[in-house]
Amino acid sequence: DAGVIQSPRHEVTEMGQEVTLRCKPISGHNSLFWYRQTMMRGLELLIYFNNNVPIDDSGMPEDRFSAKMPNASFSTLKIQPSEPRDSAVYFCASSPGTGRYRGYTFGSGTRLTVV
Amino acid sequence: GQQVMQIPQYQHVQEGEDFTTYCNSSTTLSNIQWYKQRPGGHPVFLIQLVKSGEVKKQKRLTFQFGEAKKNSSLHITATQTTDVGTYFCAGPFDYGGSQGNLIFGKGTKLSVKP
Numbered sequence: 001d002a003g004v005i006q007s008p009r010h011e012v013t014e015m016g017q018e019v020t021l022r023c024k025p026i027s028g029h030n031s032l033f034w035y036r037q038t039m040m041r042g043l044e045l046l047i048y049f050n051n052n053v054p055i056d057d058s059g060m061p062e063d064r065f066s067a068k069m070p071n072a073s074f075s076t077l078k079i080q081p082s083e084p085r086d087s088a089v090y091f092c093a094s095s096p097g098t099g100r101y102r103g104y105t106f107g108s109g110t111r112l113t114v115v
Numbered sequence: 116g117q118q119v120m121q122i123p124q125y126q127h128v129q130e131g132e133d134f135t136t137y138c139n140s141s142t143t144l145s146n147i148q149w150y151k152q153r154p155g156g157h158p159v160f161l162i163q164l165v166k167s168g169e170v171k172k173q174k175r176l177t178f179q180f181g182e183a184k185k186n187s188s189l190h191i192t193a194t195q196t197t198d199v200g201t202y203f204c205a206g207p208f209d210y211g212g213s214q215g216n217l218i219f220g221k222g223t224k225l226s227v228k229p
Contacts, residue, residue: 033216033217035219042219042220042221042222043158043203043219043222045216045217045218048216056216091157091158093158103148103160103163104148104150104158104160104217105160106157106158106159107157108156108157109157
């Protein structure tokens with residue numbers, strides 16, 4: 001299995017531009033998570049999908065952030081418009097499901113820099 | 116809200132010394148997971164503990180889950196330079212009995228001097 005695949009690996013964009021991050025979870029995994037990692041705040045959950053349905057988006061910072069999962073093999077996280085404070089590493093992770101005892105598999109992350 | 120706290124935040128050791136990181140939850144956990152993130156890398160799942168008082172070993176790593184299922188520890192014996200990285204504990208936020216998202220501690224960053 002190729003694992004969780006994220007693209008792009010690095011993104012540098014100007015403030016105000018739209019940014020789209022992509023994630024392909026492991027086939028058969030029912031749960032997908034978007035995390036943001038910064039030095040100050042650590043790993044923060046942004047949104048969590050189960051069977052393609054958003055379950056908890058309380059971590060999404062504001063309306064500029066949106067996430068979709070149109071099918072079981074693809075998810076996007078969009079920031080529009082982007083701001084310098086959005087600079088962080090964004091991780092996508094998947095797990096086999098809502099069973100209690102499931103470790104997450106993380107993708108390699110997207111390092112976003114907004115200038 | 117639910118919180119998972121880890122100490123210390125940083126640990127610098129000489130190669131060959133032991134290392135321990137501690138994790139405490141504000142609530143009782145159904146299970147606790149440990150992850151390792153190498154510099155520039157992504158978190159990698161190490162292990163999951165489920166039972167009260169459980170102890171598991173992976174070579175030089177020993178993981179413990181407290182009797183009250185609110186705390187955990189990771190101990191590394193005789194550290195090596197390959198142990199460098201940040202170690203995170205994580206506990207599930209339960210949604211009415213089923214596991215929702217994991218809440219991660221801030222991690223302990225381990226550096227090892229050769």
